[in-house]
Amino acid sequence: MAGPLDELVQRILRRVDHFKAEHGLEEAEVSVELVDGSLYRLKTISAEPGFGFVSMCPHCEEGDPEEIIVPLGAIRELRIAAPSHEQALGFAGSTAEG
Template sequence: MPGPLDELVKRILRRVEAFKQEHGLEDAEVSLELVDGSLHRLRTLSAEPGFGFVSFCPHCDDDDPEEIIVPLGAVRELRIGAPTQERAPGFTGSGDSGEL
């Protein structure tokens, strides 16, 4: 995939922040859908390791953490929304490090 992945991740983070401001939200929930149809509620998103791949950590049990690395072409859709009542808030972090 052409283009710098770190810039893409920074722009996604800016969209999340803009969404929160536009809707008066303290937090946002971000989900990533892969081409295989799997849907992951994101805790973090990173441009690492690069070379056409991005990594993310989905929300999961603290006892069983995981990080998933996928080719950018495997991403079908990113969804930004208000966090639901029964789930923990979506993203944490800042855009400076390239993580959500």
């Protein structure tokens, strides 16, 4: 895994911003597929806790928050798309520590 995780997350956030600008969108939908086949629509992504792991908060039911911490090697795909029409849930990058 070359490069620091903070830089990777910042580059992902720039790609999301570029995608929104390129397609004239106010929001984008970001999803991640893990190697085990699980798929999450993300609200945020963070370089914490580091050491080869990233934290992601998927969109979840009201009052039922969730955060997943996975090693980079567990990520198969990150997908950026226009928000689906049935549920417009956006994505916000997270660089906050702690």
